[in-house]
Amino acid sequence: MARSTCATVCFVVATILGPAVLVFLAISFSTDHWIDFTVNRSKLNTRTYTDDAQKLQIAKWTHTRNRGIFRECYPGNDTKFFELPQHPDDPIIDGYCYYVELAIPKGTDGFSTEYFSRLHLTRCHLAFYVVALFFFVLAYLFGLVLCCRRLTWVANTAGFFAYLAGFSTAAAIAFFHGAEYLERNKITNTDPIKGEFYLNWGTDVQNYTDRSYGYSYILGWVGMVLAAITATFYCIAGCYISGERYEELEKTHPLEYMDRTYHVMAPPMTGYPMERGYPMVLEAPHMDYYANYPRYEDRRVLPAISYPEPSYSWS
Numbered sequence: 573m574a575r576s577t578c579a580t581v582c583f584v585v586a587t588i589l590g591p592a593v594l595v596f597l598a599i600s601f602s603t604d605h606w607i608d609f610t611v612n613r614s615k616l617n618t619r620t621y622t623d624d625a626q627k628l629q630i631a632k633w634t635h636t637r638n639r640g641i642f643r644e645c646y647p648g649n650d651t652k653f654f655e656l657p658q659h660p661d662d663p664i665i666d667g668y669c670y671y672v673e674l675a676i677p678k679g680t681d682g683f684s685t686e687y688f689s690r691l692h693l694t695r696c697h698l699a700f701y702v703v704a705l706f707f708f709v710l711a712y713l714f715g716l717v718l719c720c721r722r723l724t725w726v727a728n729t730a731g732f733f734a735y736l737a738g739f740s741t742a743a744a745i746a747f748f749h750g751a752e753y754l755e756r757n758k759i760t761n762t763d764p765i766k767g768e769f770y771l772n773w774g775t776d777v778q779n780y781t782d783r784s785y786g787y788s789y790i791l792g793w794v795g796m797v798l799a800a801i802t803a804t805f806y807c808i809a810g811c812y813i814s815g816e817r818y819e820e821l822e823k824t825h826p827l828e829y830m831d832r833t834y835h836v837m838a839p840p841m842t843g844y845p846m847e848r849g850y851p852m853v854l855e856a857p858h859m860d861y862y863a864n865y866p867r868y869e870d871r872r873v874l875p876a877i878s879y880p881e882p883s884y885s886w887s
Contacts, residue, residue: 579812583718583727586734586805589798590712596795597708597741601701604640604669605786606748611636612780632767634777640788641698645669662765674698679764686758693751700744701792708737708799715806727810734803741796745789 600606611634637646646654646668654664661677662670674695680687711733718726759769770778 576812579722579809582805582809582812583715586730586802586809587712587715587719589802589805590708590715593708593737593795593798593802594705594712596791596798597701597705597737600788600791600795601641601705603786603788604643604645605638605788606640606792607752607789608638608784608786609636610782610784611777612782615780616776633773638786639672641701642672643669644672659765673763673766677763677765680761683761684759686754687761687763690751690754690759693747693754696747697744697751700740700747704737704740704744704796704799707733707740711737711799711803711806718806718809722813724810724814727806727813731803731806731810734799734806738796738799738803741792741799745792745796748789 613634613636616634632646635646636648637644639645643665645666654668658664665671672694673691676688676691711730714726714730714733718730756770758771760771762768762772773781
């Protein structure tokens with residue numbers, strides 16, 4: 573079978589991009605730098621924060637930290653609150669991190685709708701990222717099959733799953749922004765475990781806290797774009813592979829794809845037999861079908877129609 577160079581190039585490029593997409597999505601999923609908070613504690617009023625046991629929750633949001641899908645970490649050296657007794661539902665992870673809240677904590681029955689909406693959006697962020705990784709692993713497996721079996725449906729299936737992975741990643745990022753917007757602009761409740769949200773921080777803490785997106789967030793966008801590009805290459809390869817099969821069939825079955833004659837089974841109209849010149853080549857089964865018709869020169873001459881001179885003149 574003739575092989576299209578464009579098809580080969582497309583699925584080879586897609587196969588090369590596949591591991592890169594998986595690496596970017598996996599790093600973005602597992603690292604803790606979706607959003608970074610940098611707090612200039614030297615400019616804060618000393619009355620704003622303290623590290624004693626009664627002000628433990630306040631101390632958390634007045635320290636530099638970075639947050640991922642699973643954890644929120646405090647890498648600084650001034651985090652004395654780690655040495656104090658911790659909430660039983662919020663244990664310390666790896667010495668300087670806490671889990672991101674995904675379960676509904678106790679004592680929040682009367683909290684606002686925005687608080688619970690943020691919690692559900694955070695869950696959707698995690699869920700859609702898992703779905704994105706699952707779909708792209710499937711896409712890459714179909715891409716590996718395509719290297720051995722050049723089939724159109726395999727290429728299209730790989731492209732379909734890669735597109736689903738890109739869409740799921742974009743949806744996960746959208747849910748992340750939705751949760752972030754509610755946390756920053758709508759929620760006024762005090763979380764019984766995590767403490768205050770942005771609107772309750774105080775003016776000085778808000779002014780001296782810089783918020784920025786980290787490399788985990790950037791890698792998520794890069795992975796989403798590369799997943800869409802990979803899907804496009806798979807689909808283009810599928811189109812070229814389909815063309816390869818049609819070209820091969822035209823060579824092996826020319827009468828089915830390149831027949832110059834048209835076999836019309838309908839009988840001729842009464843009094844007007846068909847010309848023997850159509851179809852152009854009288855071969856079986858056409859020869860038997862038209863054998864009983866008279867030759868063109870022997871057909872009955874149709875009567876001539878004459879018209880009288882007009883009874884009026886324009887002159």
